[in-house]
Amino acid sequence: MMRCNRLPACFLAGLILAATPGPAGAYTAYVTNERDNTISVVDLDQMKTVKTVPVGQRPRGITMTADGTKILVCASDDDTIQMIDAATLRIVGDLPSGPDPETFALHVSGNPLYVSNEDDSMITVIDVPARKVIAEIPTGVEPEGMAVSPDGQTIVNTSETTNMAHFLDYKTRKMVAAVLVDARPRVAMFKHDGSEVWVSSELGGTVSVIDPGQHAVTHKISFDVQGLRAEAIQPVGIQFTRDDATAFVALGPANRVAVIDTKAYKVRKYLLVGQRVWQMTFTPDQKYLLTTNGLSNDISMIDVASLDVVKSIPVGRLPWGVVVSPK
Amino acid sequence: MERPTLVPHDRFGRRALIAATAGIGLVGRPGAARSDPATVQVGYLRWLEPRPTISLLDKSPPDSGLAGAKLAMSDNNTTGRFMNQQFELSDAPVHADDDPVVVLGALADRGIVLLLSDLPADRLLSLAEAGRARQVTLFNIQAPDDALRQENCRDNVIHVAPSRSMLADALAQYLVWKKWSRWVLIYGSHPEDALLADAYRRAARRFGARIVKEREFKDAGGARQTDSGVVQTQQQMPVFTQGLPDYDVLIAADENEVFADYLPYRIWDARPVAGSSGLRPVSWDPTSESWGGTQLQDRFIRIAHRRMTELDMQAWTACRMIGEAASRTASADPAKLMQEIKSSDFAVAAYKGQKLTLRDWDWQLRQPILLSDGRTVVSISPQPGFLHQVTELDTLGIDRPETRCKLR
Numbered sequence: 060m061m062r063c064n065r066l067p068a069c070f071l072a073g074l075i076l077a078a079t080p081g082p083a084g085a086y087t088a089y090v091t092n093e094r095d096n097t098i099s100v101v102d103l104d105q106m107k108t109v110k111t112v113p114v115g116q117r118p119r120g121i122t123m124t125a126d127g128t129k130i131l132v133c134a135s136d137d138d139t140i141q142m143i144d145a146a147t148l149r150i151v152g153d154l155p156s157g158p159d160p161e162t163f164a165l166h167v168s169g170n171p172l173y174v175s176n177e178d179d180s181m182i183t184v185i186d187v188p189a190r191k192v193i194a195e196i197p198t199g200v201e202p203e204g205m206a207v208s209p210d211g212q213t214i215v216n217t218s219e220t221t222n223m224a225h226f227l228d229y230k231t232r233k234m235v236a237a238v239l240v241d242a243r244p245r246v247a248m249f250k251h252d253g254s255e256v257w258v259s260s261e262l263g264g265t266v267s268v269i270d271p272g273q274h275a276v277t278h279k280i281s282f283d284v285q286g287l288r289a290e291a292i293q294p295v296g297i298q299f300t301r302d303d304a305t306a307f308v309a310l311g312p313a314n315r316v317a318v319i320d321t322k323a324y325k326v327r328k329y330l331l332v333g334q335r336v337w338q339m340t341f342t343p344d345q346k347y348l349l350t351t352n353g354l355s356n357d358i359s360m361i362d363v364a365s366l367d368v369v370k371s372i373p374v375g376r377l378p379w380g381v382v383v384s385p386k
Numbered sequence: 387m388e389r390p391t392l393v394p395h396d397r398f399g400r401r402a403l404i405a406a407t408a409g410i411g412l413v414g415r416p417g418a419a420r421s422d423p424a425t426v427q428v429g430y431l432r433w434l435e436p437r438p439t440i441s442l443l444d445k446s447p448p449d450s451g452l453a454g455a456k457l458a459m460s461d462n463n464t465t466g467r468f469m470n471q472q473f474e475l476s477d478a479p480v481h482a483d484d485d486p487v488v489v490l491g492a493l494a495d496r497g498i499v500l501l502l503s504d505l506p507a508d509r510l511l512s513l514a515e516a517g518r519a520r521q522v523t524l525f526n527i528q529a530p531d532d533a534l535r536q537e538n539c540r541d542n543v544i545h546v547a548p549s550r551s552m553l554a555d556a557l558a559q560y561l562v563w564k565k566w567s568r569w570v571l572i573y574g575s576h577p578e579d580a581l582l583a584d585a586y587r588r589a590a591r592r593f594g595a596r597i598v599k600e601r602e603f604k605d606a607g608g609a610r611q612t613d614s615g616v617v618q619t620q621q622q623m624p625v626f627t628q629g630l631p632d633y634d635v636l637i638a639a640d641e642n643e644v645f646a647d648y649l650p651y652r653i654w655d656a657r658p659v660a661g662s663s664g665l666r667p668v669s670w671d672p673t674s675e676s677w678g679g680t681q682l683q684d685r686f687i688r689i690a691h692r693r694m695t696e697l698d699m700q701a702w703t704a705c706r707m708i709g710e711a712a713s714r715t716a717s718a719d720p721a722k723l724m725q726e727i728k729s730s731d732f733a734v735a736a737y738k739g740q741k742l743t744l745r746d747w748d749w750q751l752r753q754p755i756l757l758s759d760g761r762t763v764v765s766i767s768p769q770p771g772f773l774h775q776v777t778e779l780d781t782l783g784i785d786r787p788e789t790r791c792k793l794r
Contacts, residue, residue, distance in 0.1 A: 159684070178684050180464045199468065200461045201681055219678065220706075220735070221465040222713065237468035239713060242735045243678075262733070262741040288778065290740040312739075 086342050087145075087384045088349055089130055090358055091118035092375025098132060099374035100148065103342060103349075103383070106360065106370045112148045115141050120162030121380040124187070125169040130382065133160040133174070140174065140185075145384060155192050157183040162380070164205035164214070166229070173214055175202035182216055184232065194232050198225050206247040206256065213271060215256055217244035224258045224267070226274055236274035240267040246338075248297040250321070259294035259308060266294055266308055268324065278324045280308075287313055296339040298348060300363065307348055307361075309336040316350060316359075318366060330368055332359035338380045351378040423472045424718035426462070428708055429498040430455050430701070431486060431513070432479050433505045433528070440647035443760075446695070451504050451527065452477060453690040454698030455705050460689070462709030469713050475705075480505060487516040494520040499720045502704050504528035504697060507538075514540040523724050525707070527700035531581065535748040535784055539791035544727065545750040546704045550585040552783035553667040556755030556767035557637075557660055558589035559781070563769045566634035566658070567595040572627075572649070573639035575604045582639035586661070593772070598631045605644045623652035630655065637661040664759065667767070670699030671758040676766075677739040703736045703751070710734050739766070745780070748791040752779040 088101040092111075096118060100110040115134025122131050123145065130143040133156065140154040140163070156163075159178040166173070171193055174183040182202060184194040199218025206215040207229075214227040217240075224247055226236040241263020248257050249271070256269045268278035282292045293311030299321070300306075306319040312335050318328040333352025341348050341363070348361040352371075358381060360370040430452060437446050447453075455475055462473040476498055480486050486509045493501060499522045503510055507529040514524055524543045526534065530550045534543065548556075561567065569590060573583035583600070590597050603626065627636070627649075636653060638661040640646035646662035658664055672683065672693035682702075686694040694702075710733075711726040712718060726732055728749070733741035738754045745752060757765045768778040780786070 159681075177681055178688070197464075197467070200464045201678070218465075219681075220461055221468070222710070222735075223465070223468060225468070234468075242733060242741050262735045290777070 086344075088340075088342075088358070088381055089121060089123075089384075090351060090374045090381045091121045091132060091379045092377060093117055093119055093353075093379040094377035095375035097375050098130070098143075099378070101358065101372055101374065103347065103360070106372055108372060108374055110148065111375060112143070114143070114150065115139060119379045120160065121382045122163065122165055123382050123384060125165070125385075127385040131163070131165075131172070133162060135159050135161055135177070140172075152190065154185050154187065154190055155183075156185065157181060157192070157195065161203060162205060164207050166207050167209060167211040173205045173207065173216070175205055175216060177201050177203065180218070182214075182227070196227060196232055196234070198234070199223050199237070203245050204247040204258070206249055208249050208256075208271065209251060209253045215247040215249070215258075215271075217247050217258055219243045219245065219261075222260075222263075224256065224269060226271065238267075238269055238274050238276060240269075240276065241265045241279075245295045246297050248299065250299050250303045251301060252303055254303075257297050257299075257306065259297055261293045261295055261311060264289060264292050264294065266297065266319075280319065280324050280326070282308075282310060282313070282317055282326060284310070284313055284315060284329055295337045296350070298339045298341060300341075301345055307339060309339050309350055311335055311337060312354075314352075316348075316361065328366055330361060330366060332361070332368055333357045333371055340381050340383055342383050343385050349381050349383065351381050353377050353379065421470065423466065423470045426466075426471060426473045426708060426712050426718045426720075426723070427476065427496075427498040427500070428455070428459065428473065428705060429476045429478050429493040429501040431489060431493075431501055431503040431505055431524075432477060433509075434479050435482050438643050440643045444643070444647075446697075447690075447692055449690065450695045451502075451697035451701045453686070453692075454694065454701035455502060457686055457689055457698075458702040458705030458709065461685075462705065462712070465709060465713055469716060471712055471716075471718055473705075473709060473712075480509070486513055490517055490522060491520070494522055499523065500708055500723065501525065502527050502701055504701070507531040507534055510534065510543065511538055511540070514543050517542055521721065523720070525704035527704050528697060532585065532784065535750050536790045539748045539793055541749070541793040543749060544704070544707075544744065545748070546700045546707070548669050548753060548755060549750065549783050550582050551588060552750075552753075553755060554582070554585035554589040555592065555782045557665065557667040557757060558586070558593045558595055559767045559769040559772050560665075560757055560765050561635055561660065562593045562595055563771070568633045568635075569595055569597045570627075570630050570633045570636045570657075571597050571600045571639065572603055572636060572645075573600070574642060574644050574646075575602060576642045576644070578641040579639050582641055582662075586637055586639060598633050601626070603640070603645045605642070619648040619652060623648055624654045627653040627655065633657060635660055638663050665764055666758055666760070667755045668696050668758050669753065669755065670694065670696045671756050671763055673758070673761065674737070674756055674763050676763070677737050679737040682737050699736070703734060703742070706736065707732075707734045707751075740779075743777075745786070747786050747789045748784065748793070750783060752777065752782075754779065755782060 086103040090099040099108045102109045116136035120133035138158045140156040142152040144151045157176045161177040163174040172185045182196040199221025201219035204217040216225045223237045241260035243262040258267045266280040267276045292313045296309035298307045308317045315329040334354035350359045357371045459475045502525045526545045573579045638646035640662040649659045711723040772781045
């Protein structure tokens with residue numbers, strides 16, 4: 060296996076690759092399978108898994124570099140982040156993530172990478188091209204969700220046992236506020252206009268809407284699915300459409316995605332997807348929303364315009380995260 | 387009598403140290419002036435009498451419970467950095483010949499009135515009585531006695547440990563779901579075994595199982611498995627279980643570990659064993675990895691260098707309830723914390739897949755019960771299909787309409 064020991068060289072190679080145009084219109088999704096130690100490569104035109112790639116142990120968080128050349132995967136039980144070449148699907152290097160990396164967010168400028176170290180109450184900040192740890196920032200117990208504001212000035216981290224959303228300043232890397240939310244906060248997501256951060260509380264069963272300027276919860280969204288016990292509604296993944304008019308929230312063992320009117324903070328519709336739906340991502344054209352369904356071992360494709368669930372695509376066991384190539 | 391000793395919360399490992407130092411200066415609100423942190427004090431009345439076990443694997447570690455409390459206090463302190471709060475744990479060991487009321491008094495004199503207790507029911511009751519005048523609240527993390535939730539319930543006792551009836555109901559639901567509804571009940575000769583047998587009889591009635599035969603196993607002493615004991619139990623157990631009517635599963639009620647672990651593979655019929663051996667209803671299991679459980683197990687092993695026991699989990703949960711109340715109220719005042727813990731919207735997350743809340747009729751913590759075979763978590767009750775108008779967790783144990791508790 061080719062391994063890149065000198066990362067800047069790898070990056071350069073990647074950039075050159077990115078300059079050559081890929082096949083038009085063919086989006087590829089990459090799904091981490093937590094229990095299989097693999098990622099599934101899904102061709103979204105064919106709507107099927109075309110390849111399964113072995114990676115490190117307990118792969119969870121997944122993202123791509125801005126140029127689309129590298130896939131980054133948290134291999135939690137190997138205490139590392141693996142870099143995978145998107146063209147060859149080979150592991151070409153790793154990042155010093157610190158112990159038990161669960162998930163991460165890339166800065167809007169493409170660097171650095173903010174990693175939540177779940178076992179260590181710590182955020183590790185990594186300079187990706189240099190493959191170096193720039194900083195370790197103490198945070199709450201069981202850090203999970205990471206988000207970067209659209210202007211790049213604020214980093215938000217959730218802590219599952221402390222039950223807070225922690226706001227960090229990009230420049231000073233200091234925590235400027237910690238906002239208490241409901242039990243077991245998982246995902247933090249900024250609106251594209253930066254006006255709000257939404258934080259899902261898995262056990263609290265709510266989404267807290269936070270004003271990032273005031274560091275205060277301004278709204279709390281709860282969910283009610285007929286015929287389901289309240290305890291089964293466990294919000295995790297959050298995604299906003301590009302115009303910020305609609306939010307999608309994955310409801311875990313409720314097996315549904317809530318479609319929310321972001322002006323009224325009201326649920327418009329619940330879409331039935333696979334079992335224990337956690338993470339979500341849009342295709343770059345925003346035509347489809349993909350959801351990972353941990354217990355049914357598949358991903359659901361939601362047609363964003365019609366709000367129809369159009370396809371379930373089998374992947375590996377315990378799918379956790381999903382990312383779609385930008386081309 | 388030993389004086390209670392102060393055990394400051396532990397900081398563990400390189401990263402925790404970084405966290406401890408770097409955390410100073412962090413403020414919940416930008417620009418807020420930082421004053422001395424408010425201190426939440428928690429005491430742990432810790433029973434030092436050994437609990438006998440049959441299997442060496444089950445031998446209770448000397449710090450069972452205490453290590454769980456320490457981990458939760460460490461978690462609370464991490465959160466406390468953002469709330470300008472700190473948490474201190476005082477370990478107060480109690481021997482059988484100590485008067486626990488004296489120990490409680492010494493803690494209360496130091497202003498420590500939120501107390502975990504892993505003492506037996508009779509001691510817990512005397513503590514509850516004595517503690518009333520000192521505004522003490524006890525978190526029962528060990529005693530499973532239903533009487534403590536019924537006729538002997540007290541307003542200043544929070545039951546984090548599940549009751550015998552909750553454990554029996556959890557197992558019964560699974561066995562009924564499996565259609566293993568014809569039970570043989572073997573109970574020991576200790577008073578606790580009689581109470582546990584009662585809980586299984588009640589569970590059978592509630593969920594439609596049938597006890598086709600009961601037998602008492604008398605504790606004649608000296609049944610520990612030594613060189614000759616292997617031979618003895620191999621001979622003894624088949625004979626003891628001979629001539630039973632047709633049945634699906636043998637349930638053992640043996641809280642003092644006298645015989646239950648000698649039943650599997652030794653009884654006359656080829657039948658599974660459940661209850662005090664085989665498939666056991668537990669509040670925690672070192673193999674539980676669902677709902678983020680892996681994270682807790684990892685954190686625990688890192689500080690304690692061993693696996694997490696049920697008692698560790700109950701101590702962890704009790705301390706987290708106190709920590710959660712402190713962050714929700716932004717207070718360290720024990721009275722305010724207890725008001726929050728007893729309020730209807732209070733909940734705690736404890737790696738059981740749903741938030742845990744308190745029953746307001748007897749202050750029992752509602753919780754799913756794991757069914758463990760000692761290797762894996764086989765199932766988790768309540769089982770699907772056992773419905774309840776309020777919460778399915780109330781299909782386990784004494785429900786509101788059945789309660790005889792009058793909190794005082």
